Amino acid sequence: MDQKTPIAPPCSVPEDPKRQAILAAAFEVFVTYGFRRSSMEDIARAANMSRPALYLHFRNKEDMFRSLVEGYYDGASAAMAEALAGQGTPEEVLLAAFRAKDTEAMSTLLASPHGAELLDPRATSSGDLIEAGEARLRAHLADWLRAGQGAGRFAEGIVEDPDALAGAMLAALKGLKVPGTPMETYRSGQEQLARLFGRALTPG
Numbered sequence: 001m002d003q004k005t006p007i008a009p010p011c012s013v014p015e016d017p018k019r020q021a022i023l024a025a026a027f028e029v030f031v032t033y034g035f036r037r038s039s040m041e042d043i044a045r046a047a048n049m050s051r052p053a054l055y056l057h058f059r060n061k062e063d064m065f066r067s068l069v070e071g072y073y074d075g076a077s078a079a080m081a082e083a084l085a086g087q088g089t090p091e092e093v094l095l096a097a098f099r100a101k102d103t104e105a106m107s108t109l110l111a112s113p114h115g116a117e118l119l120d121p122r123a124t125s126s127g128d129l130i131e132a133g134e135a136r137l138r139a140h141l142a143d144w145l146r147a148g149q150g151a152g153r154f155a156e157g158i159v160e161d162p163d164a165l166a167g168a169m170l171a172a173l174k175g176l177k178v179p180g181t182p183m184e185t186y187r188s189g190q191e192q193l194a195r196l197f198g199r200a201l202t203p204g
Contacts, residue, residue, distance in 0.1 A: 018057060019057055019067075021047055022043070022047050022049070022054065022057055022058065022064065023064060023067055023068055023071070024047075025043055025046035025047035026038075026043045026046075026047075026061065026064040026065070026068065027068055027105065028046055029042045029043050029046050030065065030068075030114070030118055031108055031109065031112040031114060031115075031118065032112075032114075033114070034113075034114035034117050034118070035061070035065060035114070035117055035118060035123060035124050036117070036123075038061055039061070040054060040055075040060065040061060043061065043064065062124070062125045062126075065124050065125070065126055066125065066126050066129055069126040069129045069130060069133065070129055070133075072103070072105075072133070073129070073130075073132070073133030073136060073137075075103065076100075076101040076102070076103075076133070076137060077101075077133070077136045077137060077140065079100035079101060080097050080100050080101045080137055080140050080141075081140050082100065083096040083097040083099075083100040084096075084097050084140055084141070084143075084144040089198060089202065090148070090153070090154065090197070090198040090199075090201040090202050091194050091195055091197075091198025091199060091202070092194075092198070093144075093198075094169075094193075094194040094197055094198050095190065095191060095194035095195075095198070097140075097141070097144075098173060098190045098193065098194055099187070099190060101137060106177075106183070106186070107183040107186075109177075109179070110177065110178075110179055110180065110181050110182075110183060110186060111180075111183075112179065113179075115179030115180070116179045119177055119179070134170060137170060138163070138166045138167055138170055139166075140166075141162075141165075141166035141169055141170070142162040142163045142165075142166040143162075145159050145162040145165055145166060145201075146159070146162040148201070149162065153201075153203075154201040154202075154203065155200065155201060155202060155203045155204070156203075158200055158201055159201070169193070169197055172193050173190065173193060176189040176190065176193075
């Protein structure tokens, strides 16, 4: 593993420099070996620390993975909310929101041979955090849809159930996350979904 070019962790991680370094190392190990095959020894080596020092900050690798998931959703939630507050056509705002919730780590996950495992909530101990995080993203989209509907910015009859429509949008986005997919293809899929939903919402 190349210690000189570490892979950036998913998103907003704790501000403590030592914890940041550990989580960055853990993410690099996870995408290199997969969650199941990764060990605390691997992570300690990647972080240039001893195993005892590692345990001063995290109980185990599950604790680290959960911290990475929490950090991702904290950052994704804030970024999506900011994008949805922006100006533009429904298509433009949706594309900005779809892209804002991802980070540079997404290209790493899609390219990793262990991407399917790392993106599968059943493969790790973070299913509850993923469910809660997705609910936060869904709430942001639903609030945006509800506000736009109330202000008359959307085509009549399209937003009958903001929560259900927001869920459909996120489900469609999730379907794009197929390990091995080039990032350009993933981005193109986001554009197509933003166009599909955005044009449906646009009056006239």
